[in-house]
Amino acid sequence: MIDFSTKKAILIEDMAEARILQKKMLTDFGFKSIDIAMKAESAIELLRNNSYDLILSDYNLGNGKDGQQLLEEVRCSALIPNTSTYLMVTAETSIEMVMGAIEYQPDGYITKPFSQALLQRRLLKLLENKEKLKNINIALDTKNYDVAIQECRITIEKYPFLQGKCNRIIGECYIALEEYDKAKKLYSKELKKQKMPWSLFGLAKTHLLLKEYAAAETKLKQLMLDNKFFVNAYDWLAKCLIAQGRHTEAQAVLIDALERSPKSILRQIELGRLSLDLKDYHLAEISFRRAVFLAKHSCFNSSDIYLNHLRAIVGIASQQELLPRQKESFKSTLKKVEVFLSESIETNTAAHEIKVQLYLNQNDKINATDAFSLWEDDFKSGAASQPYNEIKEQLSL
Amino acid sequence: MNELDISTILASAIHESKNRIGTLLYHTHTIKNHKEMDTDIDQTVDTIENILKQLNDEWVEYLYLYKLSTNGYNIQYETLNVSEFLDDQVFVLSSTAISKNLTLDFRCKDGLFATFDERLITSAISTTIYNSFRFAKKTITITAEMHENFLVFSIEDDGPGFENDEHDDFLFSQNTGLGLYFCDLSAQSHIINDTSGYITKGKSDLLNGACLKIFLPQ
Numbered sequence: 048m049i050d051f052s053t054k055k056a057i058l059i060e061d062m063a064e065a066r067i068l069q070k071k072m073l074t075d076f077g078f079k080s081i082d083i084a085m086k087a088e089s090a091i092e093l094l095r096n097n098s099y100d101l102i103l104s105d106y107n108l109g110n111g112k113d114g115q116q117l118l119e120e121v122r123c124s125a126l127i128p129n130t131s132t133y134l135m136v137t138a139e140t141s142i143e144m145v146m147g148a149i150e151y152q153p154d155g156y157i158t159k160p161f162s163q164a165l166l167q168r169r170l171l172k173l174l175e176n177k178e179k180l181k182n183i184n185i186a187l188d189t190k191n192y193d194v195a196i197q198e199c200r201i202t203i204e205k206y207p208f209l210q211g212k213c214n215r216i217i218g219e220c221y222i223a224l225e226e227y228d229k230a231k232k233l234y235s236k237e238l239k240k241q242k243m244p245w246s247l248f249g250l251a252k253t254h255l256l257l258k259e260y261a262a263a264e265t266k267l268k269q270l271m272l273d274n275k276f277f278v279n280a281y282d283w284l285a286k287c288l289i290a291q292g293r294h295t296e297a298q299a300v301l302i303d304a305l306e307r308s309p310k311s312i313l314r315q316i317e318l319g320r321l322s323l324d325l326k327d328y329h330l331a332e333i334s335f336r337r338a339v340f341l342a343k344h345s346c347f348n349s350s351d352i353y354l355n356h357l358r359a360i361v362g363i364a365s366q367q368e369l370l371p372r373q374k375e376s377f378k379s380t381l382k383k384v385e386v387f388l389s390e391s392i393e394t395n396t397a398a399h400e401i402k403v404q405l406y407l408n409q410n411d412k413i414n415a416t417d418a419f420s421l422w423e424d425d426f427k428s429g430a431a432s433q434p435y436n437e438i439k440e441q442l443s444l
Numbered sequence: 445m446n447e448l449d450i451s452t453i454l455a456s457a458i459h460e461s462k463n464r465i466g467t468l469l470y471h472t473h474t475i476k477n478h479k480e481m482d483t484d485i486d487q488t489v490d491t492i493e494n495i496l497k498q499l500n501d502e503w504v505e506y507l508y509l510y511k512l513s514t515n516g517y518n519i520q521y522e523t524l525n526v527s528e529f530l531d532d533q534v535f536v537l538s539s540t541a542i543s544k545n546l547t548l549d550f551r552c553k554d555g556l557f558a559t560f561d562e563r564l565i566t567s568a569i570s571t572t573i574y575n576s577f578r579f580a581k582k583t584i585t586i587t588a589e590m591h592e593n594f595l596v597f598s599i600e601d602d603g604p605g606f607e608n609d610e611h612d613d614f615l616f617s618q619n620t621g622l623g624l625y626f627c628d629l630s631a632q633s634h635i636i637n638d639t640s641g642y643i644t645k646g647k648s649d650l651l652n653g654a655c656l657k658i659f660l661p662q
Contacts, residue, residue: 147518
C-alpha cells in the first residue's frame with residue numbers, strides 16, 4: 048500500500064471551488080505537503096524550485112497555457128523527473144487533445160466530475176505502477192538508456208501487463224542511443240501485434256532518422272488520417288519535408304497544425320524559423336510575435352525568440368515601409384530582449400546588428416550611423432563582437 | 445438498427461434529462477420540508493448525488509452520441525487490463541447499486557488484455573447498467589471474455605428480459621432512452637482490419653433476465 052503522507056504534491060487548478068475540494072481530498076488521503084498553483088505559469092515557478100511526487104493538474108487553466116502544454120514543457124525540459132507522477136484532470140471535451148499528444152502523455156487522467164473514492168483509487172493505482180517502473184525512470188532521468196532498456200526487460204518479466212509501456216520506453220531509448228535499426232525492428236514488431244498510435248509514430252520517427260523520407264511521410268500521413276488530434280504527427284511531417292528541401296509544403300503543414308493547437312511555443316518557433324528562411328517575413332513576424340507572448344514563464348524562453356521576432360520585422364522593413372504597429376512591436380520586443388543582453392556577447396552583437404539593419408532598411412542613415420557607433424562602443428568595451436564590414440560598407444563609413 | 449437523425453437524438457436526450465431534473469426537484473423539496481415529512485436527509489442527499497452522477501454520465505453519453513453520429517469522434521484505442529477496467533466500472537456504479545439493493549459484480553479471467561476505447565466503452569457499459577438498474581430484481585453481472593477475434597462484454601440481469609416489456613422499445617419509452625443505439629454506435633466505431641464491432645440483445649442464460657452483449661474486434 049502506498050503511503051501518501053511521505054509524498055509531496057502540487058495541485059494546479061484555476062477554479063477556486065475545484066481547488067478547495069481537491070485539496071481537501073488530497074489532505075484526506077494523507078498528503079501532508081500540498082502546494083497550490085492557479086495557473087500554468089505560476090506552476091512552472093514552483094516546479095522549477097521544488098520536486099514533487101505527484102502533479103495533479105487540470106487541463107483547462109484559463110487564459111494561459113493549458114495542462115497539456117504545461118506537461119509538454121516540463122517533461123521536455125526535464126523540469127520534472129520521470130519518477131514523478133502527472134495526473135491530468137480533463138473534461139469530456141478536452142480529453143481528445145490530451146490523448147492526441149502522442150509524444151508527451153500524462154501518466155494518467157481522470158474526468159471531471161469525480162468522487163473522492165475514485166480519485167483515491169486512481170492515485171493508488173498510478174503510484175503503484177510508478178513504483179514498479181521506478182528503476183526504469185531513475186535510469187531515464189540519469190540518461191542511462193542502456194540501463195533503462197535492461198530494467199524494462201526485467202520489469203516485463205516481473206509484470207507482463209506493463210509490456211506495452213516498457214516496449215514503448217525501449218523504443219525511445221533506442222532512438223536516444225541512435226540505434227535506429229533496433230528501434231525500427233521493435234516498432235515494426237509491435238505494430239504487427241497491434242496497431243497502436245505510439246508504435247506507428249515511433250516507426251515513422253525512425254524512418255525519418257534513417258533518412259527514409261518516403262516511408263516516414265506515408266506513416267505520418269496515416270497517423271494524421273487516423274486521428275486529427277495527433278498534432279505531433281504534423282510536427283514530424285514538417286521536419287520530414289524540410290529534410291527533403293520541401294520548405295513551402297512544410298510551412299503549410301505547420302500552419303495547419305497551429306490552427307489545431309495554437310498555443311505550442313515550439314511549433315510557433317519552428318514556423319517562424321522556416322518562414323524566415325523562406326523570406327516570408329510577415330508570417331515569420333506573426334509566429335515569433337506569438338512565440339514572444341508564449342515565452343514569458345515558459346521553459347523555452349530564450350533570447351533567440353526575441354531576436355528572431357526583431358529579424359522578421361527588419362525583413363518586413365526591407366520590403367515595405369513599416370506600419371506604426373510594427374514599429375511599436377519592434378520597440379516592445381527590443382525592450383524584452385534587453386534582459387538577455389548582458390548574458391552573452393553574441394546576443395548583444397545580434398541586437399546591435401538588428402538595430403542598425405532596421406534603420407538601413409528604412410533608409411534612415413542618420414539613426415543607423417548612431418546605432419552603429421553604439422555598437423562600436425560596446426565592441427571597444429568588450430561587450431560585443433566587432434561590427435561587420437558589410438554593414439560598414441552599407442553605411443559608407 | 446435504424447439511423448437516428450441528430451434532432452431526434454437531441455429531443456430524446458432533453459426529454460430524459462428533464463425527467464431526471466423533475467425527480468431532483470422532488471428530492472430537494474423533500475429536504476426543504478424534512479421536518480414535517482420526517483425524512484432521512486443523508487439518504488436523500490445520497491439519492492440526489494446518485495441522480496446527478498447519472499445525469500452527468502448521460503450527458504457524456506449524449507456528447508459522444510452527437511460526435512459518433514456526426515462522424516466527429518476520433519476513436520482512441522488503448523490496451524487495457526480487462527478485469528481492472530471492469531473493477532473500475534463496478535466501483536463507480538456500486539453506490540447506486542447498493543441504494544437500490546442490487547448486487548453488481550463482474551466476471552473476467554485474470555490477465556485478460558484487450559484493445560478498445562476506454563471512455564466510449566465505459567459510457568456504453570454504464571448506460572446499459574443504468575438500464576438494468578430499473579429492471580433487475582437482485583443481481584446484475586458483467587462478464588468479459590474472448591470469443592474468436594472479439595472481446596465480448598455481456599451485461600446480464602435477473603429482470604423480466606427484453607422480450608416482454610419496454611426494454612425492447614428503447615426510443616422514447618420512459619427512461620430507457622438512447623442507450624442501445626449508443627451502445628451500437630460505440631461498438632460499430634471499433635474497427636480492426638475491416639471488422640467492426642456490434643451488439644446483440646437476448647435472454648440471459650446466467651440470470652434469466654436481459655442480456656446485452658457488446659462485441660469488440662481485436
